Amino acid sequence: MRSPGQRAGALLPIVEPVHGTGGLLGREDERTRLAEVIGAARNGHGSALVVVGEPGIGKTALLRDAAQLTQLRAVRLDGYESESAMPYAAIERLTGLLRGHLADIPDRQRQTLDIASGAVDGPAPDRFLVGLGVLSLLAAAGTGQALLCTVDDAHLLDPESLAVLAFVARRLGAEHVAVVLAGRDEADLVATLAGVPVLELAGLAPEPAVALLNLSTNEPFSPTAATAIVRATGGNPLALVDLAVDPLLRELTDLGLGPDPVPIGRHLEAHYLRRVMQLPGESQRWLLLAAADSTGNPELLEDAGARLALDPARGDDAEAAGLVRLEPMVRFRHPLVRSAVYSSASLGERRRAHGALAVAAGKLGLVEAEAWHASRAVTGTDAEVAERLVHAADLAARRGGSASRASILARAARLTPAGALHDERQVEAAEAALEAGAADVAGRLLADVRDADLDRVVRGRAILVRSAVALFVADPAGVRAATTEQLRAADAFRGHDTAREQQALLEAFERCLSAERLVDGTTLDSLGRRMARGASGDDPASRILRGIAAMVLESYAAALGPARDAFAALLGLPDEILRRSGTLIASIGAFLWDDVGRAAGLTRARRAAQEMGDLQRLDTLLWVSALAELCGGSVERARGFDDAVREVRKAMGYDGENVVNGAVLSWTGASFELVAAIADGANATGFGGVGSSTTCALAVRDLAARDYGAARERLHPIVVLDPFLQTTPLFLADHAEAATRSGHVEEAKRSARTLAEMAGVNGSAWCRGVAERALALTGDGEVEQHYRASVEALASTGAVVELARSHLVYGEWLRRARRRREAVAQLRLARDHFDRSGAAVFLPRTLAELEAAGVTEDVAAHGDALDLTTQERTVARLAAAGRTNAEIGANLFISPNTVDYHLRKVFQKLGITSRRQLAEHLGGEGR
Template identity: 40%
Template sequence: MLAIQGVEVESGIAFGALQRLGRPLIAFVDDIPDSQRAALRIAAGVDEGPPPQPPLVGLGFLSLLARAGADRATVCTVDDAQHVDAESLLVLGFVARRLSAERVGLIVAARTDEGVEGALAGVPRIELGGLDAEAGSALLRQDVDGELDPTVAAEYVHDTAGNPLALRELATELSAAQLTSTAIAHSPVPIGGRLELIYAERMSELPEPSRDWLLVAATESSGDPAAVAAAAEALGIPADASAAAEGIDFVSVREAVRFRHPLIRSAVYGAATDAARRRVHRALGAHARERGQRDVAAYHAAAAVHGPDAEVAAELTAAADAAGARGGMLSRAHLLARAAELTPDAAEASDRSVAAAEAALSAGAARLALHLLPLGDETALTQVTRARRLIVEAMASLFLSEPNGLRAGMAKLMTAADLVGDVSPTLRRRALLLALNSATVTEEQAIGATTRELGERMREASGGDDVTAVLLQAVSTFILDDYATAVPALRRAVEALRAELDSGDTTLAFYVTMPCVALWDWEGAAQLLRRSAEIGRQAGALRDVDACLWTLSAVELSRGHAQAAADYITEAAELRRALGFGDEQAVNAALLAFQGTPLTTVEQISHAIHEAGWGGISRMTGEAIAVNELAAGAYESAYERLGPLARHPFLQASYRHLPEYFEAAVHSGNRASAEWALHRMKTHVDINGSVVGRALYTRSLALMADDADAERHFVDAIALFPPAHQADIGRARLIYGEWLRRVRRRADARAQLELALRDFEATGAIGFAERARREILAAGGSMPSDSSSVDPLSSQERQVALLAARGATNAEIAATMFISPNTVDYHLRKVFRKLEISSRRQLADRFSEK
């Protein structure tokens, strides 16, 4: 049994509660993976190193508990969780959501608290109500001095809402006769504030040294007898001063100092003067400082001052830096915010406020970040501080999906870059890259600046040969110059980004897609994104992994692989569940189009997404709808939908529209548009040398060629597509089979159409699969049934099975999925039973067939 209680004095100490809860588990530390052990040691302040991500700390603690549970069942209880530090709460929530097959239980008790509810989102909860009339009456009558009439007892149960602690306190403080008199007179029931007054009255009867000692005990809050004794001695309070307070059962002093009721502590602290409270805080802070408890000392120092104090503000800032170094970014945010309040110098106070907001934003607390930003006189802010504030505002709007903030994000970030200029080249470049990210999110929805203006700013800031400079050079050239000039710069950027990822640095991970797709290299983008996600998992940066997986789904959809896209979205959803998040930040409406959702419904969702400022997703959804219209033979509608996308392109996002627009134009009789699209494809492919681009161009040629040349183009296109473009291969086989049927080669047609159907079923291209079935029937074949049966595996079981089929060990699967090896073993046993297999070799064979 592991049990702790949250205490106010530790509420700002990052991972403080987790350290106390985990002390009995130290013997198992060497049994968990190295990365998890390192994360726990850094979080605890034992070792130095890169600040760990909370999910990695959570996985380490989960592994510790699972290891302890392997020896004997382990139960953890955390009481008064409303006083637990933010980071420990996040870890507890993570552990609670990932517990499955371990012999471990976790119980967290708290009063209603927004922080606790947020950290434990998704964890089963029980709202504790009061005792019923019979049980409440029995408790009150059992503890009260004297005989209490049942009807009177029932009244008190009603008035206290059955709160057992309140009922016991009434029985302790008042006799049966007093309770009866109060009920008959219909006087206010002495609970809550009125009960505090009773305590205050009783306390006033104590000797002054005892009252002073009680204030020290109430202020210390953690119940540490040594801290209370040291502070009392420093204040000149006699060593035996606690005796009188113990005599009236206000407090007990044994291995810890404990108040009988929380309201007693509240009454003691509330009855003291402000000067007396501050004096006690100073004494406790001095003791904590002597013991090297920097965080506790900072807490008391802040409570001991009445107004701005530069020395205390500096102490809080040092504590914030220490918290940040351990990965406690929320604690850092709160400490810096308090430091800003106590900082006399306006410019320094503003700088600390912005730093607090940055820490909150890095922890994913976007609303808190906006709340912490400094307001008021702009002259108090340096240019760098103003730029940092603008960055927080823009990125918080992105995280919160705030429409106006989304649209203004690119312009705001460009302004931030202009503010710092040459003063901070690193911050300038960061702001411009974030502006690029904003531009790809909003596309034509952006206000206040244009993409061309962004390219110009990037070019101005792109001096040097480091990876950031190479990326800025590539993007600015892509935006401002012709395609032939941009391609060499884009290739240099891809190689630089690949080298950066090979070194384990994912700082620029979100910028790998643009240069790859601009070179018509979708598989290159997918490989770099998968590598980024792998590094993110190893570091526990699950929010970054979530973003990588969402982008991967978009890349897969752009080449028609709806099943792969759905798998990535499912994997991302599982990670968000581990973090306690709900829905996606933005719905992948394009995937819905591929999954058979009625197109009118998808259009409505797309319109809402567009109005919310997500122009990039809206464009992607428009293309997905058009592709499914092509599958259904609605060529005129697809042509009208794709026209604006192809003829008004947005950077690399429009290249994939060209072959789709060409196909729609050919089949709808718009030959001039088809020739325009074909020329654009050829121009790009001749310059970039993309194999996939050449395959798409060749497939397009086949659609327009006469019968003498068409077959050669079809065969060449099928051969050119790499295996990762299975849906594209299927579409080439589909139109080849349709052509063969038209020239009356029905047997050959069936062969190609059956291969196409296999490709479509494997990639989840529902619309094209239906079309292939109809064509097989028209070519004289029998109507093939839908071979894509319902998957018997849950999403988590499927992911475990896939990783195991690829040769991953249980420990490796656990680290990848952020679960314990026990849970992996549990899921694998279910997978074997459902698939009726008995070994990993059979599992590998089963998934290789798919």
């Protein structure tokens, strides 16, 4: 719930440090920087800026100046402390300001904004989907006349609104929109707005500072005194303006004349407190009420004041003293005024003010405000107020406000008497913090919770949170122990909460895949047996558990049926659940060698995550999809997914350039030393799955370079000495090639026969294709028949690189058999497939074979050779695959305007004019 004034989205008046002096002084460079941002927006290049600085430094004045001087349409938001636990409070006000443009954005995004604002009920939206809705809304509002959106006191915004505005600021592209946020230089603000350019606002230079000081008083200071005051205040404009009229300023010894500026906040606060103390006592009590509220809602203050027998006219005294403005809402001259009033009051006086505000808020139906004030009106614990906070947290959850919910629940836990309910609320607050991405907060919330004091279900939940925090910070011991911790949680849930038990077991398997051979505290067999015990019925979760248990415990032939049933159950899940199951889709699909089902499942899961704005799940799905494409797909598509991971991480505020997928890097030509270092680093941090996949990709590079001994040396420990579930068979064909050509033929034959046995029972064309190639390479049976069978089988799959490799080795065999013409035909097919699929690491070997056969040919340039940025390449792939601008924008979390801008640049670089030509250029590798 919001106050009536907030719902209207009114633009509030502000009191500037330079009020009455005729404008800004000494801010030429800063104004130029803002003019560049505004000019870019006017020219269709969306731009953003964060202005940070200490209290009174002139942030608000700079925003006001920008809004007045520009010809752009301007809207303004302000942060309020009292809204800091109300999810999407600021976004609700922004939506209200731009309501006339809601009809111009996609229906799903409009519905998401309505849910986030509390206007309608619906599934809690992800903050990134809300961000896409706000981006579209601002883009629509900037059509026709460019838009400037300023946000003051951004450090006081609710965390969901701040995260959304940070997302928008990072994703602005070809929009006529400028976003400027101003706030104090606080850690949370800077971290949340990471990736947005920052303007640090310092004090005024001496000359304009002296001018401002003397303009603010009827009795100018002497040059010596003025210089000393400017130095002592650090040129802080608000300090210069407000302290200029303070008689105590004339006593320079009180300010200090040392080389360093004095603490401006302390001096200003003392100055304001002196002005407050000059007011009548009833006026001071009215100011305390206003300071305790901070929303400035006149109706709320009037009702609360009546309960404290305060005359509403007392606000006029405060306004006359220059401490507040009353219209259209109550605004303090500066946060330090509010701080001075609130800090100087006794605890009892504050509690009485909050108590009156709580009753008034309840009367007005302001549920969150009522709970917030009530929680500050009590001492010690209060079960009834804690329950009201929990209700407010539930309202936050409905809007997707995980961060706000965590904050409210933490307060509710503090007010809950010691016991089971207190502990449960503490754990629930930690879960909400983890969901919001605040792993450090989640860890702190559980620091004082003893697992032994918890009931079984709550204990299991606490175990899961602690394990997730360890994974989030990549603690090596925590990563290796994650599987064991998941099993501990499942044991705690057993017999009390079957759904949680089964989910914990499925996640235990996923954690095991992350650590692979580095798992601590349990064994693969123990995990399989525990999963089998958790399969208690015929529901989808039980079927999936039963299938995975069979994969772990049974022979391949015996496990095939249960695994197929598990895969069918998995792919039959609703999209909302499937988006969380990327690792399961990839692992079971690989076990079955079902490239079609795996690709379809991952595509559905990615689309669901995109549509729901779940960028954290999408990040994982894209990573998994990239690895899947390297085993039974296309390097070009894998690189596309890797590029998309970068875009997603940029949207979330991380440095996308630091995305390091060692396997993709190996396949795309990174140095052996770099890729090997990535594998070592992954193993050192406990991520054995990443380490092994990277090592196997290096082995493929060795094969491409004909360094068969090195390839076998990398693969032998993974494939022969310590095989692992479904991942080892994916590299048996590589091992067969490496072992054969390095003189270990019997070893190679065992790998080839294992593959052939699997292909004989699973019916997979992909498996049969690589098995036939392995058999041919080892000389087992009719060699040419095996080569032909391999090519025929793989031609019907999406395993383009595997098909190219079969053409290559078949061509090599034909050339050595002196069948030059047939060899050239196979080698040319290999060259074309390698080229178009992005597997350029095999081209030197292929071209060398062609040259040995008497043919010298160049390779045509395709997607990888083009001078395209990461985002241009990603947009081009999606456009080549037939996606519309709106669909591409939703996929990449950018506006359709930005998509169109990138496509025009792509067309210009490629010298083409249509999407059909684009598809031809990219060789059909769009996704």
